[in-house]
Amino acid sequence: MAIALRIARTEARGGFGALRLLFACLFLGVLALAAVGSLSGAIDRGLADEGQAILGGDVAVTISGRPPTDAELTALRQAADTVSQTVRMQAMVRHGDDDQLLAELKAVDSDWPLYGTAQLAEGGGNRAVQQALRHGAVVSEALAERLALRVGDRVAIGETTLPVAAVLSSEPDRASDGFALGPSVLVALDRLPQTALVQPGSLYTTRLRLRLPAGSDGAAVAERLRNSHPDSGWQVRDSRHAAPGTERLVDRLAQLLMLVSLTALCVAGVGVRNGVTAYLDQRTAAIATLKALGATTGQVTRGYLLLIAAVTLVAALAGAAAGALAPWLVAKLADGLLPVPPVAGLYPLPLLAAIGTGLLIAFAFACPPLVRAGALPVARVLRGPVEAWPWPSRRALALALAAGCGVAALAAVQAAEPWFALLFLAGAVGVFGLLALFGALIIRLARALPRPRPVLGRLALTNLSRPGGPAQALVVALGLGLSLFATLVFIETSFEAELHKAVPDKAPAFFLLDLPRDGQQRFLAMVPAGSTVRMVPSLRGPVTRVNGTPASQLTDVPEDSYVLRGDRGLTFAADLPVGNRIVAGRWWPAGYSGPPLVSMEAEQARLLGLKVGDTITVSVLGAEITATIASLRQVNWDSFGFNFVLVYDPATLAGAPYSWMATVTPPDGADRSAFTARISRAFPTATVVRTDDVLADVSRLARQMGLAVKAAATVAILAGVAVLVGAMAAQERQRRTDNVILKVLGATRRQLTAAALMEYAGLAAVVAVLALGLGAAAGWLVVRHLLDLPWQPDWGKALLTMALSAALICLLGLAGSWRALGRSVRAILRAE
């Protein structure tokens, strides 16, 4: 070991040469993995630490479309020290005559927030917020900005007008409220009736947040409440699962990012292999001399292993240190953009996992070249440059394989869905193998092709097929990185096409909710001439019985059946709604006034085992209505209109207190903002949703997620570029000598550059085409089978991305060749 250590030390003194490539690749790979792991840990901690604040209580009970009954309040108060009530709904906020915006109205009681701190932009916490609420509305910073509101301005919400009493900069329980259609506005709960927004059939949720006595088990209380009120339509959550939607989103994104980072690390592995190979190639003379002087293969191998391990460790530590900064950076840069702010801090576990994965990958890729360099026969080295290296021994391959298995195990342990991670890795290994095969085929093809007569073409072709040349390593590393990039482009463009191309053709421009029952004619008079308008009556109520059996007693209800969960939207119609088709039974005749009849959506009926003639009971404002299923309908859910699972005959519900929902598609050129303003003024309690605003929100979210994934993929590409540079370095010596000979024979630098350009352009084109094919295959799998979306990629964008990547590869290749071209003829000949 002492000799090995001395070998390592003396070799380190001679400079690290191509090991700098190993350092760069591993640094990048570990950086990506450490950054993703740390960030995910920071967001998880944010969710865990802030669970009570995010939920706004130890336990929260959500009720749709109605206030809690006295009995329910009593039950909740018995379980808790304090019960705080909020009501949340969409509402139009108007400022002046023309400015209005769809906002999330939150009416809060005097105990809000039970946990966490609300903050005002002008300073002040919970007490200041409560004081402000006594004087008027408290608007979020986003709402203040979009409506140009200042404290003291007056805003109209529903049928009341309130002064803006303060601007809210932080709302602690925002993440648990889920997807919002607009910025927040807070009013005191006792002012809510003044808005007249809560009407029978209105879409709103009441949330009751509980502060439990010290030492209570929130999860147990939540479970008890769920069990004691099975028919109430409650959704009960405890603080450990404060924001399940956000938690799911973060988990999925973190998993995707981790897999992309693992790919980056695999690409980096190829760079490690090239770096080690190039370094050992530079050191062959030293290795031969050491062996000629009596050093054993083991001593030589161990000596270089120590040196390479030291560089690897430093690279992994440096990468992890840089990655550890991610939570701080994101907390600083994305302040307020994330649903849960990441808790800046050091997350040792993901960092250790990243270092471990990095070291194992480095070992897996460095082991074969190291072992075979150690085993190189002295005589062969001393005879001249080694063109074809021996195959690594079985032991080396077994060690590399063991390290690879270690990487897979680490990835599986870290992943939320280990099998998915393992499948992904298996897929990556498959693609790896496929690319290696393609690389070998390209070399074979380059050798088999008839040599072009023009000297430049011949040079390019012979360089491609050179033993130990860059073709195979480049095809593997850049192919993997570019395939990943192409896959992301295909997924993103398919997703965007679904959002932007498919939707606007069919979707109405406006969705209007809570138009008053007696406002139908007035509303129709305000709609721009030539508009397509569809209005349906709307009520809400839970399904309480199915064929006489209480809903809570039904067992084996399939997961996909949502009819029994919470309130249902209900409507009535004289005619079969547009886009619906009767598949069983018959629609009621015009003017029907017999016993209650209902038409049910066929798929939901099938899930509950219901058929024509069965009965279903709903509770509308406390009145139970049992109706016989007269028909089953097939509904086209993609029609972007209002579709209901339960449609009643008009006689049954016409007397109930309903409101109207409407869709409006105005003709091109109609002033949409003026229409919104007109409706908001005339129907202050109505909600106007502009489809393009919602699509913009969804699209923004998708873009942000896409950006995060692309950032990780860029690291994979960077690692690929490092591999390219390394591959150039690995064969620089031979390329340099060849160039010098050609210069001696009369070749100019321009001719040699042209030959290099032909070589890299050919290689880049092949890699880009391969990546496009593999990316399309992977993208198709994800889009069709994972996301269940139609396959509609933007081939132009994908081709452009690949063309730009190919151009970049060419440029980098040329930059590398330039160095070899620039060396003085005599200097090289003298050195040789």
Place this chain on the structure above:
Amino acid sequence: MNYHDTPGPADDMVISARDVTLTLGTGATRVAVLKGLDLDVPRGDRLAILGPSGSGKSSLMAVLAGLEAPSGGTIAIDGRTITGLSEDQLAQMRRGRIGIVLQAFHLIPTMTAAENVAIPLELAGHPDPFPAAAAELAAVGLGHRLGHYPAQLSGGEQQRVALARALGVRPALLFADEPTGNLDAATGDAIIELLFQRLEETGATLVLITHDRALAERCARVVTMRDGAIVAGVPA
């Protein structure tokens, strides 16, 4: 400056060098490799430059062949001044005019023997480089090895390919730098025989760099170098 546009000082000489100096390194490592040499080589001459290792003979060949720029003085090849030309202009100057054989053969390993020989012909704009390369290889006794790669040839065969490559373009001037240095005595002798035979056939002027006095004496003229200067043998 263009090689073709600038008349040199002595048009009847293939090489005309005046007060050529070459200094390498800077500061404490500064070494004067060539110290003001004058040399004229008439067309058809057979000149040997003899000297021990480190005497500067290979460096002299490098500056004469345009492989290295001298630090001072002037050099004219075929009556045209080459000092001050760029690397690419020097490369263009060598095409078809200068052939070089080096001690370590320096064949391109990824090309066959025929391809190696064809390169300078193509660069010089030869209309039919491959048949010419094949004929040249046949002339050095390797007509049966056209498709072989350097690694598949012996050292002697590789040097014969290098000789064919150098003479294929029918250069006015052939530089041979220790052409037998990497070969055993018998193979070396065979190569030298072949070299002189091919020179007779092609009429090229020879500048032979060697430390082997016996080999040098096969040439019509011998100049001896020591410490960067010509110490014996009168320049023509």
